[in-house]
Amino acid sequence: MKLLTYAFLGALALQPLTATTATALQKVRTSYVQLSEVTSKNTTIRGVENALKTCSSARGWKFSRVAQGKLIGQLTVRGKHYVEVDVEYSSQAFKISYRDSKNMKFDAEKNTIHKRYNSWIENLTNDVIFCLK
DSSP: OOOHHHHHHHHHHHHHHHHHHHHOOOOOOEEEGGGGGTTOOOOOHHHHHHHHHHTTTGTTTTEEETTTTTTEEEETTTEEEEEEEEEEOOOOOEEEEEHHHHHHHHOOTTTEEEHHHHHHHHHHHHHHHHHHO
């Protein structure tokens, strides 16, 4: 009876770990913003690029220009988690898409990733919008 009780308590103790792991993954989201919907200012392609590079730096984002209207963004969190995104932009819109990651539980087959990825992309998007207003 004592052994059965310990087995039950052990299984009960592990239950939150399995539930947490399952909910920690989400579908990878792409962020697309039509600038006319978020600002009445006239934006230029250079202004959008500057907003992407400067407004996100406080959160640790670093961007490299690969072509006109294209950047690669990189974020390292606590020296452990790494995310890389493709950014396509113009004077009318910008789009942030998943490119690569490390230690983020990315599953290409299921198109899932650790839930923090989506919140980092949402923060990046909101920071850029804020700077363009």
